[in-house]
Amino acid sequence: MNEQDVQVGLEIADHEIRLVVGQFFNTRLNIMKVERVLSSGIHNGQIIDQMAVIQKISAAIKHVEENLGLSIERVILSLPSIGLSRYVRRITVPIDDKVTLRDIKAVYKEALNTELPNHQALVNLSITKSLVNGITMRKLPLNETCDSLTMDIDLLCADKEMVYRYVQTVEKAGLQVSEISLDSFALGKEASLFEKSLEQHLIAIKAERQSTSLSLFAKGKLVSTETINLGSKQIISAMVNRFNLPIEIADRLLHMNARFGLDHYPNTPIYLWSNEGKTHTLSEQELMSVVQPILNVWLDEIKTTIKPILDTSNVKIVLFGESGEINGFDQLLSNECGCECELYIPETLGVRSSALASVTGLFYVIKDQSPLREFLAGVDMGQFNQMLIKEKEIVNEDTISGKFKGLFERR
Numbered sequence: 001m002n003e004q005d006v007q008v009g010l011e012i013a014d015h016e017i018r019l020v021v022g023q024f025f026n027t028r029l030n031i032m033k034v035e036r037v038l039s040s041g042i043h044n045g046q047i048i049d050q051m052a053v054i055q056k057i058s059a060a061i062k063h064v065e066e067n068l069g070l071s072i073e074r075v076i077l078s079l080p081s082i083g084l085s086r087y088v089r090r091i092t093v094p095i096d097d098k099v100t101l102r103d104i105k106a107v108y109k110e111a112l113n114t115e116l117p118n119h120q121a122l123v124n125l126s127i128t129k130s131l132v133n134g135i136t137m138r139k140l141p142l143n144e145t146c147d148s149l150t151m152d153i154d155l156l157c158a159d160k161e162m163v164y165r166y167v168q169t170v171e172k173a174g175l176q177v178s179e180i181s182l183d184s185f186a187l188g189k190e191a192s193l194f195e196k197s198l199e200q201h202l203i204a205i206k207a208e209r210q211s212t213s214l215s216l217f218a219k220g221k222l223v224s225t226e227t228i229n230l231g232s233k234q235i236i237s238a239m240v241n242r243f244n245l246p247i248e249i250a251d252r253l254l255h256m257n258a259r260f261g262l263d264h265y266p267n268t269p270i271y272l273w274s275n276e277g278k279t280h281t282l283s284e285q286e287l288m289s290v291v292q293p294i295l296n297v298w299l300d301e302i303k304t305t306i307k308p309i310l311d312t313s314n315v316k317i318v319l320f321g322e323s324g325e326i327n328g329f330d331q332l333l334s335n336e337c338g339c340e341c342e343l344y345i346p347e348t349l350g351v352r353s354s355a356l357a358s359v360t361g362l363f364y365v366i367k368d369q370s371p372l373r374e375f376l377a378g379v380d381m382g383q384f385n386q387m388l389i390k391e392k393e394i395v396n397e398d399t400i401s402g403k404f405k406g407l408f409e410r411r
Contacts, residue, residue: 006032006070009362010175011078011183012053012166013322014042014210014231018359019060019075020351021068029363031350033068035060044211044229045080047165050172057173074176076362079123079166081184081213081225083159088128089114092150099132099144104151111153120157121164124185124365128152128221138220154221156182179366184215184225186361187320189368191344193217201313203306205333206358207323209233212298214305228301232323235294242290243282244275254326257284258291261332299336310337317341322355 011018019035039056041049061072093106111125130137131150141149167177184204188194193202197217204215208231215225232254239250249271257270265288269281309315319330319341334341345352351360 007363007366008064008072008075009078009359010057010075010170011359011362012039012042012047012057012169013355014045014208015039015233017053017056017060018356019064020356020359020363021064021070021072022350022360022363024363024367029348029360031348033064034350034356035064036355037063042210045082045227046162047169050165050169053169054173057170057175061173061175072175074178075170076179076181076366077166077170077177078183078186078358078362079158079163079180080227081158081182081215082162082227083120084182084184084225085117085120085157086221086223087114087116087155087157089153089155090150091153092148095146095149097145099141099146099149101142103149104140104142107149107151107153111155114155116155116157119160121160122155123158123163123180123182124154124156126154126156126185126221128154156185156222158182179362181362181365182222182225183358183361184213185222186358186365187215188217188222188361189364190346190357190361191318191320193318194220194222197221201309201315203309203315203317205302205317205319205321205324207231207319207321207329209236209323212302212321212323214302216309226305228298228305230298230301232326234298235291238290238294239287243280243286245273249273253282253287254291255322258287258326259284260295260326260328261335262288262328299332302333303337306337310339315339319343320354320357322353325354 005023007022009020015038017037017039020031021033022029022031024030037056037060039053041047041052047053065072089111091107091110093103095103108125116122127140129152130141132141132144132146163180167180170177183206187204187206193204194217196202198220202217204217206213210229210231210233212228212231213225214228216223236247236250236254239245239254240247243250253271265285267283267285270284270287271282273280317333317337317339319333324330324343330341330343343354344357345354346357346360348360
């Protein structure tokens with residue numbers, strides 16, 4: 001095993017630290033270790049207790065190092081897609097004969113010089129298409145003969161303070177951050193949403209404990225994201241209060257025993273426990289009597305947010321996240337929204353959980369950059385990944401609801 005080829009993906013999710021260690025053998029991703037550690041200190045995508053998060057990151061790293069016999073020094077970091085803004089550049093450079101990496105480097109350098117708002121940091125930079133001799137190409141046009149090369153570049157930016165807070169937290173845990181990526185961008189790479197959205201608009205819904213993120217993929221691009229501050233936590237809290245259950249039991253019942261979307265729920269017991277010498281039972285009917293009202297609010301928020309898309313386009317929902325795996329959630333969303341909904345589970349052995357889709361997608365973000373590694377070494381990677389964008393007045397186009405309707409017409 002060549003330790004230099006080993007990559008470590010890290011996601012600071014809203015209730016847990018997710019760590020995946022893996023390496024590519026040709027085109028196949030081999031997962032060496034997955035570590036998930038419950039964590040506090042995150043609220044609505046913001047780190048509010050840095051020390052608590054640092055301790056859990058350190059615990060996850062230590063356990064992985066002991067199991068694999070490796071020393072982990074750097075990680076690829078997934079960031080929540082909060083306050084995402086997308087900026088499009090079309091850049092043309094002259095070509096002497098055939099397109100080389102140097103020519104593509106010139107395009108990237110020009111893109112990195114784009115003036116954008118001071119409060120944002122560049123996170124992902126993506127070539128969406130290339131024009132060579134009047135022909136549109138989605139792959140890098142290396143060695144193509146032409147007089148000029150035109151490339152459309154998407155610059156995906158997030159709130160600078162949030163980005164730096166996450167990076168700083170990881171660094172305080174004794175790690176270097178080698179790369180960063182928005183979680184929605186990583187989802188797109190893992191689930192091939194960029195390619196699939198060429199034929200049909202896709203809404204990636206990532207349902208977690210505290211929040212639910214919605215990302216629009218259209219015409220091969222990540223167009224916009226929105227976050228709803230609702231998730232399974234609200235349901236779990238209601239179960240704890242109503243039935244006097246420990247949080248871990250309520251969590252397990254929701255994710256393992258609950259079934260969303262049925263017309264009728266049986267009154268047969270699904271859980272039995274004793275408390276102060278008394279035996280208690282809980283039926284699925286009783287469980288869903290508490291779950292359903294909160295679930296309805298959750299669904300209404302999702303439907304309201306994506307309604308402009310559902311009204312104007314042929315759309316498919318792709319469901320991700322730990323809470324997305326609750327039995328029947330995908331079918332319920334399909335029925336409520338009136339469109340196809342697919343629960344996405346990564347195919348790679350070792351990470352076959354929808355909760356791990358973002359952190360696994362980090363490996364494909366890095367892999368897709370590999371043809372450019374040689375010339376990117378000549379670019380300041382700190383600038384490339386965490387560039388402080390200069391001030392410029394822009395039109396805010398980064399929200400989904402209301403907002404979403406005109407996004408399809410954009411390039």
